[in-house]
Amino acid sequence: MLHSLRAQASHMGPGTLRLLEEFALSPPRALDLTSLLSFGRPVSPTSVIASVQFALAELPRRLARRVRALESLPFIVGTNPYIANTLEAYRDSFELLANHSPVITLEDNKRFTEQLANLVERHANDIPTMAKGFLESSKYISPAQITNFLDRAIQNRISIRLIAEQHIAISQALENVVEMQSDRIGVVDMNCSPTQMIRMCESYVAELSLATLGASPSIEIDGFPDSTLAPFGIHSD
Numbered sequence: 001m002l003h004s005l006r007a008q009a010s011h012m013g014p015g016t017l018r019l020l021e022e023f024a025l026s027p028p029r030a031l032d033l034t035s036l037l038s039f040g041r042p043v044s045p046t047s048v049i050a051s052v053q054f055a056l057a058e059l060p061r062r063l064a065r066r067v068r069a070l071e072s073l074p075f076i077v078g079t080n081p082y083i084a085n086t087l088e089a090y091r092d093s094f095e096l097l098a099n100h101s102p103v104i105t106l107e108d109n110k111r112f113t114e115q116l117a118n119l120v121e122r123h124a125n126d127i128p129t130m131a132k133g134f135l136e137s138s139k140y141i142s143p144a145q146i147t148n149f150l151d152r153a154i155q156n157r158i159s160i161r162l163i164a165e166q167h168i169a170i171s172q173a174l175e176n177v178v179e180m181q182s183d184r185i186g187v188v189d190m191n192c193s194p195t196q197m198i199r200m201c202e203s204y205v206a207e208l209s210l211a212t213l214g215a216s217p218s219i220e221i222d223g224f225p226d227s228t229l230a231p232f233g234i235h236s237d
Contacts (some may be wrong), residue, residue: 012095019098023064023137031058036166040127042174052103052112055167061158064232086126093119097220106174113171118231120164127154190215195225 012020038052070078070087077083096115103112103177130153134146202219209216 012091016095016099019060020067020094022065023060023094023098024068025059028058028065028159029062030044031162036115036162039107039166040173043170045174046111048106048171048174049103051167051170052109053110055163056097056100057114058163059160060094060098062163063090065096066090066153066156067094073149074140077134077137080133080137082129082136086130089122093123109171113168116164117168120161120168123157123160126157168172177217194227195221 035054039047041047041055068088070083070090073083080089095118095159100112100115101108103109127150131150134141134150138146198219198221207215
């Protein structure tokens with residue numbers, strides 16, 4: 001079954017298949033806040049090129065692992081249209097990045113960030129799409145297997161999106177003086193207020209509750225309401 005799913009990658013050339021095997025066996029670097037912030041302190045042409053080199057080194061590793069994980073599913077599960085389409089999307093994204101020419105100039109990087117933004121958009125709904133596929137294939141895979149697979153997929157997706165979004169944001173900041181002078185370093189808000197985030201959510205929920213139920217809950221914030229932290233904005237909502 002495993003070999004049958006892998007055989008479906010026959011549209012990929014021999015060189016790309018070799019790269020897929022190499023990247024799948026190459027452990028990705030641990031992703032931490034320090035690494036992501038290093039390319040934006042300060043933002044410069046040199047730091048942007050260093051960021052794109054990091055992205056081109058790390059993203060194919062993570063994409064290759066997703067490809068292999070999807071290929072390892074039971075054959076009948078892997079042929080579900082939702083699962084099969086997701087696998088095909090990961091193969092295409094891997095092929096694009098693994099074979100990408102070196103990004104040397106800022107003009108090269110501008111074209112690359114456009115491709116990267118399209119890649120992020122293409123994979124935006126991967127998790128719910130795969131969940132639909134697993135639901136339709138639930139007779140052939142256990143709930144525990146589904147949970148384990150999706151947990152790993154979510155972790156992988158977060159790391160891919162963080163690397164991609166951080167590089168895109170840093171590249172944009174280089175061209176925007178206002179962004180360079182803000183409290184954000186890429187997608188990281190260095191002075192994010194949890195209290196403000198909670199109040200924003202409270203306002204939204206209150207409006208929704210009043211419109212549908214005629215009443216809304218109140219929220220009390222204890223502890224240290226003036227505290228700030230540095231979360232990744234794209235995953236704090």
